[in-house]
Amino acid sequence: MPLTAPHPYIHWSEGGAPRTARWRSESGTAAPARVLPADDTLSADAAYRLACEGTALLWRGDYHNARQLLQALERRIARGPRKGGDARPALASPSEAFHRHRQAQAQRARVLGMLLLPLDGDYGVPLRRAPDARAACAEAWGPATGEPAAVALRELLGLVGAHEWRRKGVEIPALGGARIHPHYGVFSPVRGEYVDLVAQAPLPGTELAFDIGAGTGVLSAVLARRGVRRIVATDMDPRALACARDNLDRLGLSAQVELLAADLFPPGRAALVVCNPPWLPARAATPIEHAVYDEGSRMLRGFLAGLADHLAAGGEGWLILSDLAEHLGLRTRAELQEWVEAAGLRVLARADARPRHPKSRDAADPLHEARAREVTSLWRLAAR
Structure with a gap:
């Protein structure tokens, strides 16, 4: 019987060689099956199309450009489909509206969660102009293991925000x-x-x-x-x-x-x-x-x-x-x-x-x- 991996991993090809990194997700999201390296040359429209199709983008460019791309993805989600209008039936009750809203929020989180950042073995983010998120990651995940990893940018921002709440009180x-x-x-x-x-x-x-x-x-x-x-x-x-x-x-x-x-x-x-x-x-x-x-x-x-x-x-x-x-x-x-x-x-x-x-x-x-x-x-x- 094959042994089960203790942690999920993502797999991709880069520079003509196969790559692997541990998948980090406090939200319980499964490791994406398709991962492509991406950088500042990728347009927001192309990124949005790939994310909607279920392809994760492992960022290799500037950290602040990744944040801008995340905001661009949010705007495209908020804009919704460009054609066909909204064919959803009228809502029958507040509870139906609530559950439909949660479904939309889950879909939004799935798309935004496709923009990934790499992490070094000490939780450092090896990108230009990246902040020091090591303390935030250690508070959420425990001591660093020395193993390279990947995390959704959206989730990393949540970890950093939580770290500030904890620090300031x-x-x-x-x-x-x-x-x-x-x-x-x-x-x-x-x-x-x-x-x-x-x-x-x-x-x-x-x-x-x-x-x-x-x-x-x-x-x-x-x-x-x-x-x-x-x-x-x-x-x-x-x-x-x-x-x-x-x-x-x-x-x-x-x-x-x-x-x-x-x-x-x-x-x-x-x-x-x-x-x-x-x-x-x-x-x-x-x-x-x-x-x-x-x-x-x-x-x-x-x-x-x-x-x-x-x-x-x-x-x-x-x-x-x-x-x-x-x-x-x-x-x-x-x-x-x-x-x-x-x-x-x-x-x-x-x-x-x-x-x-x-x-x-x-x-x-x-x-x-x-x-x-x-x-x-x-x-x-x-x-x-």
Whole structure:
């Protein structure tokens, strides 16, 4: 039986000789089957045609010209077909518009992902005027292996952007202006309204709290600063646990917070159990999207179903949830209330806040109208 390669590779011919490089893709995209070397002489129209046909372009020219080409590809995708018009049927519902939009975004990502950059064995980009992306790559992938690789330019730009977020941090008013430093692949707390809701809700007790889905550790930090003596924070993602540990260490709160790799609840019962699950019940197309999309509302329903068994007497569960899914027709308020009642829970109160995030400027984006009506809520739940 042939051995399976531990990592995917891309293959191409250059200078009359076969070449190979390790394929890097945090988005989970398969290694392209067809790869051609390309440089500054390639026109944007030719690049667009090749990318649409599924041919990846391994860039050998100037780095900034590669970025300009990527922008040119984006303009051609936005322009759409030049002939024939739009023959798509009228949309029947917001959910249909949402799913169609996600399909278009996936196609856009596929085409843009065909522009590749080479990487040296130390994650250096061997192109003219290329930035030093070694730290960004190491944060996402771990130490360099000495093996040449290739990555989509679009993905490398995401790694560099994440590195800057991690370096600068996100200011959290609820922590007195202290900063949370999100790691690559961990949801950044740029939407501060859900953090403020946790900072303002009346505490049912201060002895022990559970933070389900720790992420960056921001909610654990807020609870610790509010005087909760001990917090057990869980997450299944090793990156999230490492990120939370880093932030708690920076804030001097590690002694109050225990981090545990677990699916939802830790053992025992607590006076307070907090959960901020992914808000949209749709299938994640890439591993990174799991912070936003939760197929079948698995985490939300699991939290509700197990909450009563993990609450101390008189304890509360705090569910932080946007109603964006309701505006998109992906989940109804009645369904959510049915899940609450079926879990043997009752709603004590609900606090709402308007989100403070940039609205989409694309009128064709179904999130554009939904976000204009979106409200983030903290549901205070108790066992019946």
